[in-house]
Amino acid sequence: MSQTLQVLQAFDRTVVSEIPMDDARTLEAKLASAARTMRDRRAWLKPHQRSGILWRTASLLEARQAHFAQLIAREGGKPLSDAAVEVIRAIDGLRNAAEELRVFAGREIPMGLTPASEGRWAFTTKEPIGVVAAISAFNHPLNLIVHQVAPAIAVGCPVIVKPAMATPLSCLDFVALLREAGLDEPWCQTFITDDNALAERLATDPRVAFLSFIGSARVGWYLRSKLAPGTRCALEHGGAAPVIVDRSAPLDRIIEPIVKGGYYHAGQVCVSTQRIFVHADVMDEFVERLAARVRSLRVGDPLLQETEVGPLITPHEANRVMSWTDEAVSAGAVIIGGGRQSETTLMPAILVEPAVDSKVSQLEIFGPVTCVYGFQELDKAIDIANSLPFAFQASVFSADIGPAMRAARRLDASTVLVNDHTAFRTDWMPFAGRRQSGYGVGGIPYSMEEMSQEKMLVLRYDG
Structure with missing residues (x-):
């Protein structure tokens, strides 16, 4: 029998919901599914499909703003007025990721600058980096998930997202919206566990190409030290x-x-x-x-x-x-x-x-x-x-x-x-900690860059 997680209301510690947790066997199945999806290049989602899913999800979320605001306030304790703003930001974040696909492209590399490079035309294209493991924090239980998941979907990476155990419900309901918008399960899966060893296994599995981690510096830097060779990461911690x-x-x-x-x-x-x-x-x-x-x-x-x-x-x-x-x-x-x-x-x-x-x-x-x-x-x-x-x-x-x-x-x-406070941000601006505060750059367009890689194409021609 699978274990369950009691999700408590932050304010008065009453039970909001009880949900099943995942085990090691489930983790292996999800990693295998994501890796298999990534390997099948013929089945990669086209840009218009990814964009359409993000736009439809934004519309679905917009229609359910009150539900998500209540959920954020209950499980995370954020005041309802601020929770409503978080939902509005999440809607905009999805649209931001979809819009960014209109300009998300490679570039021409000049040739003919030396005799040896004559007769060639070169340019780069963007490809998804691979399977993304996203480990999130409790304090913005919807918008942080959007920050991690929307860029992965936009660039075409399968993503496995582990929400904070105090606030998993916003994540689960958001992923349900993605399904309703037409995203097949292997492209975005949730992983629910309170087992730190299993969370570490998710982050450090060699099939994971990119780790997105939002949380404590102690855990983030530890996980970075354990990543499989070749795995890239973005860490978002805190400061004073x-x-x-x-x-x-x-x-x-x-x-x-x-x-x-x-x-x-x-x-x-x-x-x-x-x-x-x-x-x-x-x-x-x-x-x-x-x-x-x-x-x-x-x-x-x-x-x-x-x-x-x-x-x-x-x-x-x-x-x-x-x-x-x-x-x-x-x-x-x-x-x-x-x-x-x-x-x-x-x-x-x-x-x-x-x-x-x-x-x-x-x-x-x-x-x-x-x-x-x-x-x-x-x-x-x-x-x-x-x-x-x-x-x-x-x-x-x-x-x-x-x-x-x-x-x-x-x-x-x-x-x-x-002349503004330190907590101001928009979700399309770069957002990055320095030194022990983080690694890599957040912000939806910047995360899309981090979750992608360039491929060079060089065409040789006569004449």
Whole structure:
């Protein structure tokens, strides 16, 4: 008898659903099916077929927005208003992948530049890289799946997707939409398991040509070290996103985006605003304004339309965030707000001047906590912002172009946002962690490039 997985509602830990899990035999069958599908080049889906499937899936998802928003809020704990935005992004992501196929092509390679290359015409074409293993995270249980699956379908790769065990239902229902849109099962299969050894077997099987991994750096870098020879990968981890607030920044206009960046989805976002460096001239007023807005955030059941901050994904995570906060306070940080509301929900907190060696200053919090530090010299604040072994997105708020551009040039980040929060992204822009924060480039068009390979064709002719 196969084992089952209980999927719990993030907010109150009640059972949402119970679903069957896959075992080693099922994994082998799915890998064999995907590899067989990839080998049969005559049966590869044509671009118009792939595009049509993506467009139809987008339409099906659009018709079921309310269902998916509720599902995201229940299993993942994201507030319903934000969950609705996630569904809209997923719809757009599918259309983005389909539209990208209109320009997804090789290029001509010039010949005749030397006598030896005369009489030849050369160009490249795009081919799918092979079987894709996609291992996903809980915090955007629909949109992250779309980020991994839609590019694979678009370029013609069979994909096996393993959702996070806390949030598998959005993935399962999404794959059901793909079936309804006409995609045969071997082109997109799910793999449901809580067995880490089986998940590792999926990622490291030699039949897998590309691993897409979204999750913890510890697991991602470990899996990369175990990949079969020739397997390529993209890793998306997290960071401790820094924000620079210059003395010229208009405080009445910057608090709202900073709060959104720091407390969206209870801080459970890989580019969530975490470390805020504020010029000493405006430090007191900034903290006062930030504290007033943070205290007003409505915490509670994500299914309620008015909720702004929902639960942490598990009680364990809530306990961890509380322990990190307590440690920082014990070492001298001043705390504003905070505290536990329930088993899974925490009141948003601000930590003022936590020690530089505390966990909240050194590691990704992944909870509803921001840290505020004062500075006198911009370059010193930038040096501290750049001092951690990971780097992803960063922000600078300034009304003066000089400090804004100085910070934009010197911050170690793959993206620097000027007068916007660190968690901003669109799904067609490049999205990549630096150093320990990731490997490869995300964003739907960029993932399509990563999941494809070029083939050269050289035609020799007379005359």
